[in-house]
Amino acid sequence: MMNVKDTIKEMGEALRSSNSGQQAMFRARLAAQADAAVAITRPSVWKQYVFFATSSIAMLILVIVTWPKPPDVVVYDSSPFNSVSAQAGLGDHKGRGLLGRLEESFDDAYEPSALTVTSTTTASPGEIVDYENENGSMLDVKTTISLWSTKDDLVTPVQNLFEYLGGHVSGISQYAMDQPTHLTGLVPADSYFLFREQLRDLVSADKYMTEVLNANDLIPSAINIEESITEVTEAITKLKDDIAKMENATTKASLQRQLENRELQLENLVGSRADLDENVEYVKVTVMVTEIPGFWETREAYDLHNLVMGMEKPGSFVQRALVNILIVGFWALQILSIAIWFLIPLVIWLTYRRRQRLAWKDLD
Amino acid sequence: MQKQFLELYDEYYPKLYAYVLMRVRHREVAEDIVQHSFLKALDNLASFKPRRGATFGSWLFQIAKNELVDRIRQDAKLTFCQTEVLDLNPTAISTIDQLLNAELAVEQKERWQKVLCAIEHLDEEDRELITLKYLADLPYQEIAKTMNKKPNTLAVMLKRALEKVRVDLGI
Numbered sequence: 420m421m422n423v424k425d426t427i428k429e430m431g432e433a434l435r436s437s438n439s440g441q442q443a444m445f446r447a448r449l450a451a452q453a454d455a456a457v458a459i460t461r462p463s464v465w466k467q468y469v470f471f472a473t474s475s476i477a478m479l480i481l482v483i484v485t486w487p488k489p490p491d492v493v494v495y496d497s498s499p500f501n502s503v504s505a506q507a508g509l510g511d512h513k514g515r516g517l518l519g520r521l522e523e524s525f526d527d528a529y530e531p532s533a534l535t536v537t538s539t540t541t542a543s544p545g546e547i548v549d550y551e552n553e554n555g556s557m558l559d560v561k562t563t564i565s566l567w568s569t570k571d572d573l574v575t576p577v578q579n580l581f582e583y584l585g586g587h588v589s590g591i592s593q594y595a596m597d598q599p600t601h602l603t604g605l606v607p608a609d610s611y612f613l614f615r616e617q618l619r620d621l622v623s624a625d626k627y628m629t630e631v632l633n634a635n636d637l638i639p640s641a642i643n644i645e646e647s648i649t650e651v652t653e654a655i656t657k658l659k660d661d662i663a664k665m666e667n668a669t670t671k672a673s674l675q676r677q678l679e680n681r682e683l684q685l686e687n688l689v690g691s692r693a694d695l696d697e698n699v700e701y702v703k704v705t706v707m708v709t710e711i712p713g714f715w716e717t718r719e720a721y722d723l724h725n726l727v728m729g730m731e732k733p734g735s736f737v738q739r740a741l742v743n744i745l746i747v748g749f750w751a752l753q754i755l756s757i758a759i760w761f762l763i764p765l766v767i768w769l770t771y772r773r774r775q776r777l778a779w780k781d782l783d
Numbered sequence: 784m785q786k787q788f789l790e791l792y793d794e795y796y797p798k799l800y801a802y803v804l805m806r807v808r809h810r811e812v813a814e815d816i817v818q819h820s821f822l823k824a825l826d827n828l829a830s831f832k833p834r835r836g837a838t839f840g841s842w843l844f845q846i847a848k849n850e851l852v853d854r855i856r857q858d859a860k861l862t863f864c865q866t867e868v869l870d871l872n873p874t875a876i877s878t879i880d881q882l883l884n885a886e887l888a889v890e891q892k893e894r895w896q897k898v899l900c901a902i903e904h905l906d907e908e909d910r911e912l913i914t915l916k917y918l919a920d921l922p923y924q925e926i927a928k929t930m931n932k933k934p935n936t937l938a939v940m941l942k943r944a945l946e947k948v949r950v951d952l953g954i
Contacts, residue, residue, distance in 0.1 A: 421894060421898075421952070421954060423898060423901075423945055423948050423949050423952065423954065424917070424945060426894060426895065426898050427898060427902070427913060427917040427918065427948075428917050429895075430895050430898065430899070430917075430918060431801060431917045431918035431919070431920055432920075434800070434801035434804060434805070434918055435797035435798060435800065435801045435918075435919075435920065436797065437800075438796075438797070438800050438804075438810070438813075438814065439797075441814050442796045442797065442800070445796075445814075445817075445818050445821070446789065446792060446793070446796075449788075449789065449792060449821060449822075449825065450789055452822070452825060
């Protein structure tokens with residue numbers, strides 16, 4: 420009995436191969452014309468999948484590339500002032516103890532180190548002396564104050580504040596649109612606290628967010644000296660009492676020597692305090708004015724962003740837990756989006772293809 | 784680019800030729816239509832924007848069908864049943880020998896001739912489907928795009944068309 424389907428297929432094969440000579444001839448002619456620079460595609464279902472996958476990867480890249488970045492702070496070291504007011508030089512010359520204390524505090528401070536770069540250069544003692552002869556003595560407290568603002572012009576008010584308090588700005592530098600502006604200047608030491616207060620008022624009045632970073636100042640050193648003075652004074656009082664009560668002459672003489680040493684120590688401390696007051700005429704301050712990217716309009720949001728991006732050390736347990744939750748949530752979201760954009764279409768496509776093939780196989 | 788197009792040409796020329804030949808029953812005319820179709824495809828390659836599931840094959844067959852429409856308007860409808868052919872168009876190929884231009888065994892020739900006549904008795908859509916599926920050897924996906932029907936529908940239609948052929952042949 421004749422199999423109709425097979426017969427038709429046989430005929431088809433015969434028909435398709437019946438014109439090979441003409442096919443070859445025309446192929447040669449076509450080859451000469453087929454140099455059109457047009458991409459030839461053989462689209463099928465898999466192309467849609469590739470498009471899907473590519474677009475999801477492209478989206479992921481786009482998200483990563485456009486992710487808001489905090490401003491990078493470039494080490495500022497260009498003003499004439501900096502070249503003279505060297506940290507190390509001044510420390511050696513007049514304020515070693517204070518600087519040592521400040522640097523220690525800086526290390527312990529909870530702050531994004533990337534945002535608190537302060538320039539330090541070395542200068543010869545001669546340069547320092549020249550500067551001090553001209554401008555008066557100063558104590559460089561290595562203070563950097565960072566202001567975050569959604570407004571682009573916070574520089575002028577800060578500059579005015581320097582001048583208002585009897586100081587001056589010795590250098591302003593802006594590196595790029597998205598980089599912080601650095602204002603480096605001198606503030607009279609006795610106006611320094613007022614300067615900080617005014618600065619805080621200034622930014623809060625204009626709804627700027629403000630943070631004083633590494634704003635260690637004269638207080639710790641002064642406190643140290645005051646504490647030492649108190650301690651020594653108490654020791655002296657106690658020694659005096661003890662001496663008054665003591666009857667043994669030898670012991671009394673020994674306590675008397677201790678008392679003399681203590682009094683000498685007190686004298687030195689008082690002298691140090693006087694030196695401190697005398698030497699500190701100006702405080703060097705670097706104010707960094709950073710425009711907050713539009714997306715992170717509040718300082719809290721910006722801090723949170725920095726935390727999540729691992730740019731700040733999380734502090735408390737709650738803070739760390741929050742950061743971990745955020746990070747896990749972020750990755751969960753990523754995995755979910757990959758599933759939606761990539762895996763689910765893949766499974767659908769594979770299922771569809773398998774079903775189609777099975778159906779056609781059965782029907783053939 | 785050229786290589787890719789020629790690969791497509793190698794793949795689709797025999798299929799398209801078989802399909803067109805079955806429609807026009809004239810070797811020279813079929814060759815002419817096929818060649819015109821390929822040239823047109825090459826010229827319009829830049830504008831080839833495949834939609835969902837569309838392939839180069841379905842696009843090429845669509846071009847060929849448009850060419851065919853023009854030619855068929857000029858010629859009368861031809862069939863393989865000898866008496867009718869002679870009446871309608873004396874230049875048309877009326878036998879399977881002429882169609883294939885090849886020597887065939889008598890038994891095979893008779894068998895094929897009968898089947899072709901039975902296919903000829905089918906309605907237009909069934910005939911088109913059998914031609915595309917078994918003579919041109921197109922996959923369901925491309926036939927679906929060419930005939931604008933779903934593959935599963937085509938499969939059912941094909942089954943019924945074959946049944947009709949069997950009935951016509953008395954099997």
